[in-house]
Amino acid sequence: MTSSSWSRAAFVAAVGDAVRAPSIHNSQPWRFRYRADAIDVLVDPSRALPACDPTGRAARVSCGAAAYNLMLALAAGGAPARYTTGIGATVVRLTPAAPRPPTPAEQRLHRQIGRRHTNRAAFADTPVExxxxxxxxxxxxxxxxxxxxxxxxxxxxxxxxxxxxxxxxxxxxxxxxxxxxxxxxxxxxxxxxxxxxxxxxxxxxxxxxxxxxxxxxxxxxxxxxxxxxxxxxxxxxxxxxxxxxxxxxxxxxxxxxxxxxxxxxxxxxxxxxxxxxxxxxxxxxxxxxxxxxxxxxYAPTTCYTGRRPVADVVDVGDG
Missing domain, CATH: 3.40.109.10 (NADH Oxidase)
Structure with a gap:
């Protein structure tokens, strides 16, 4: 893997981590577009919540969270990204940075992507240090x-x-x-x-x-x-x-x-x-x-909300 692009397989694998981000009502308001030299994260207008999110603020927050997961996944694979926000309809655009090994912090946080979830259970009477x-x-x-x-x-x-x-x-x-x-x-x-x-x-x-x-x-x-x-x-x-x-x-x-x-x-x-x-x-x-x-x-682990298949949220092409 070079610093000029990511493979399509690496893109699809990273999106699998990106979609584990949180969103209001678990609406998953994101799309991911693979381009020859970049990955774009976009708001999916078909997932809009006009009553609770009329301005799209929450959707953009969720897309930012998904982009963070995406960057962690790419970094964990030794192919980190730079990012730019607010390019037209693109919420976040990732471009390749120089390949390097992941840092210990990136490895730790990446391991938590699949474990993180919103907990709706009762919290224990245990102090947080x-x-x-x-x-x-x-x-x-x-x-x-x-x-x-x-x-x-x-x-x-x-x-x-x-x-x-x-x-x-x-x-x-x-x-x-x-x-x-x-x-x-x-x-x-x-x-x-x-x-x-x-x-x-x-x-x-x-x-x-x-x-x-x-x-x-x-x-x-x-x-x-x-x-x-x-x-x-x-x-x-x-x-x-x-x-x-x-x-x-x-x-x-x-x-x-x-x-x-x-x-x-x-x-x-x-x-x-x-x-x-x-x-x-x-x-x-x-x-x-x-x-x-x-x-x-501190609370017991509760059931995780589901996620749509990666194939439903990606646009893979050279354009």
């Missing part, structure tokens, strides 16, 4: 982003914003119809959230409101964590290219958490309601709009 939180913060900084852990009164305030946003979203009939369209009672679906991955239904006593994917009702929250670790992540700027960079940063944080043995839950509701998102930014005292609320801790 300060060194782990420092590593997560550093992971965000390494991709020009930020991660801020919230505690005490600010944690209660963030939880209140998550609940407020969830209430506003679920009062919208179009949002609920879209959510149900991506929720399945069947198991082992290749898209959307099936009942095995849905987790239990949201309980009123939970601190952070989870999205309702039709899980079974529960009498108690079963969430024993007395001091949950909640963080907000973001990047400087809020343009389309910044949203893509936010996805790359997010994926590095998520893979780092998996490497540390941490479970992660994601809450995008306060980002989907513009007024609540602005309140969250003001609460943090930052100039940048936040991109996601995350929870870290």
């Amino acid at each position: 300060p060194a782990a939180l420092a590593a997560l913060t550093e992971a965000a900084h390494a991709e020009d982003g930020w991660l801020e852990v919230v505690t005490g009164d600010r944690l209660d305030a963030v939880a209140g914003l998550v609940r407020a946003a969830d209430r506003e979203l679920t009062a919208d009939a179009a949002y609920l119809a879209e959510l149900r369209a991506w929720t399945s009672e069947a198991d082992h679906r290749v898209e959307g959230v099936d009942r095995q991955a849905a987790g239990a239904a949201q309980h009123p006593g939970e601190l952070l409101a989870r999205r309702d994917f039709g899980g079974a009702a529960q009498d108690t929250t079963h969430d024993l964590a007395r001091a949950p670790v909640v963080a907000v992540v973001g990047v400087a700027g809020d343009g389309p290219a910044d949203e893509t960079r936010a996805g790359m940063m997010l994926q590095r944080v998520l893979l780092t958490a998996a490497d540390l043995g941490l479970a992660t839950a994601m809450y995008s509701q306060p980002i989907e309601v513009p007024a609540v998102r602005a309140r969250l930014r003001d609460l943090l005292g930052r100039p940048d709009l936040p991109q996601l609320v995350l929870r870290f801790g």
Whole structure:
């Protein structure tokens, strides 16, 4: 493999890792185009979520996360990439860099791609070590982003914003119809959230409101964590290219958490309601709009959501 191109086989194999990135409702809003001298990552407009993602922000974040996986896979094979964001319809364009062995960090994170998943189970009452939180913060900084852990009164305030946003979203009939369209009672679906991955239904006593994917009702929250670790992540700027960079940063944080043995839950509701998102930014005292609320801790592995076959998301040609 030379520095001028990747083989088609290497491209297809790397896309197999790229599609393990997270996306809202597991909508998988990406396509990957193989060109003679580059790989393009594009938003797939057929996977749009007009009710919960009318601007396409979340789709671009997801494509950035997929691009990060793609770069890790290529680097793990000794053929790293450079990237450029925001080239017309192309969200990320990868071009070959000089071949080199993967770094230990690239190898560790690459191994976590298949293990990382959104955890909708109850978290244990086990503290997260300060060194782990420092590593997560550093992971965000390494991709020009930020991660801020919230505690005490600010944690209660963030939880209140998550609940407020969830209430506003679920009062919208179009949002609920879209959510149900991506929720399945069947198991082992290749898209959307099936009942095995849905987790239990949201309980009123939970601190952070989870999205309702039709899980079974529960009498108690079963969430024993007395001091949950909640963080907000973001990047400087809020343009389309910044949203893509936010996805790359997010994926590095998520893979780092998996490497540390941490479970992660994601809450995008306060980002989907513009007024609540602005309140969250003001609460943090930052100039940048936040991109996601995350929870870290320890929880049993839950069922993974499915992914579409690689053949469904690639365009392979010389043009």
